[in-house]
Amino acid sequence: MPTQNRWRNCAKCQSLFFNGHAGVPGVCPRDGGGHVATGYDFTLTHTEFPFVRVQRDWYTCWYCQVLYYAGHPDRPGRPGEDGACPARPGRGHTHGVARTFRLMTGLGDGSHMQSNWRNCRNCQALFFAGSDRRGSCPSGGSHEGHLDDPDTLDFCLAYPMNPRITVTRVEPVISVLGDSFTPDGQVHISWKIVGENGTLEKRSDTVHCFREGDFRYTFHAQGRWDFLTVRAWDVTSDTPTLVRSVLSPARLDLESAPTRSVADGAHR
Ligand SMILES: [Zn+2]
Ligand SMILES: [Zn+2]
Ligand SMILES: [Zn+2]
Incomplete structure (x- = not known):
């Protein structure tokens, strides 16, 4: 190894x-x-x-x-x-x-x-x-x-460290899987469900990572909506990295793209 x-x-x-x-x-x-x-x-x-x-x-x-x-x-x-x-x-x-x-x-x-x-x-x-x-x-x-x-x-x-999230949907449950976050650390999550007339629901939460640096977080998205966004912020790390994912039921696909935080501009 x-x-x-x-x-x-x-x-x-x-x-x-x-x-x-x-x-x-x-x-x-x-x-x-x-x-x-x-x-x-x-x-x-x-x-x-x-x-x-x-x-x-x-x-x-x-x-x-x-x-x-x-x-x-x-x-x-x-x-x-x-x-x-x-x-x-x-x-x-x-x-x-x-x-x-x-x-x-x-x-x-x-x-x-x-x-x-x-x-x-x-x-x-x-x-x-x-x-x-x-x-x-x-x-x-x-x-x-x-x-x-x-x-x-x-x-x-x-x-x-290379934190990532993957968002999947099994109606009506949305699952957020994170990995490569700080082991045993805290991750702040915020999500927002958006419909025709704007934001339908939004919430922030804190989850605890397992010692491998992964976590699982779920919430419900019911009724009609256009898309939802999930952001995860590794608050335990000294170089906090924000990752973001967008899910749209219309396209039934998702994007998951690591984005750079202000404090971590050189993150690969
Ligand atoms: Zn010794
Ligand atoms: Zn010691
Ligand atoms: Zn010594």
């Missing part, structure tokens, strides 16, 4: 962790509980791109679920262990099935790209250094050692 998403920033420790094992949110050094996902749904890759500097040897820790760097010498006396693991005091991170990731560096912030991710010199986790909230390092205190050192790598993570 060339890529893997559901990599999230932990709101408590600022590490990057894998949130894709249902019900297994890893172990957070802040309090020994699970990590708490916040922000984007990042995608990691095994691929190398032309003209982009990458660093290899990043792995998922089998025990705590953080992404850590295994390219330094192992912990003394602990073959196969690196840094410090919050799930096993006194031990290092280790990985099970070998899946190595390659991180891009030096690209800065951009469309669907967040920089200022750093390698903690104490615990070897990848952590976000761009937040006011100080993280928690399993070695004690906050993750550290990078902001003052211009030679350390500034890693960039991609979040290729």
Whole structure:
């Protein structure tokens, strides 16, 4: 598998962790509980791109679920262990099935790209250094050692979210299926039914996405009407994207076209 998403920033420790094992949110050094996902749904890759500097040897820790760097010498006396693991005091991170990731560096912030991710010199986790909230390092205190050192790598993570909705009708029920929204996020929906003499009915609502970033929402459209519009707005994302769909019973077809929000002009 060339890529893997559901990599999230932990709101408590600022590490990057894998949130894709249902019900297994890893172990957070802040309090020994699970990590708490916040922000984007990042995608990691095994691929190398032309003209982009990458660093290899990043792995998922089998025990705590953080992404850590295994390219330094192992912990003394602990073959196969690196840094410090919050799930096993006194031990290092280790990985099970070998899946190595390659991180891009030096690209800065951009469309669907967040920089200022750093390698903690104490615990070897990848952590976000761009937040006011100080993280928690399993070695004690906050993750550290990078902001003052211009030679350390500034890693960039991609979040290729691509929200879409599909609107279908099975008389009189209208179904709105969304996918590729922020996992576990909130989506605002507004719909409007229009007839000969203007708007017949309209409403706004909020729905919760599943952890895969999809949702299903239904409403009724009864009687005669000409067309209806549905808008969905990903309010959890830091780059909110509006998608819109129009359904017309006269043509019995639909258009579904992602449209760009003001805040997200470079969305593909
Ligand atoms: Zn955490
Ligand atoms: Zn670990
Ligand atoms: Zn650390």
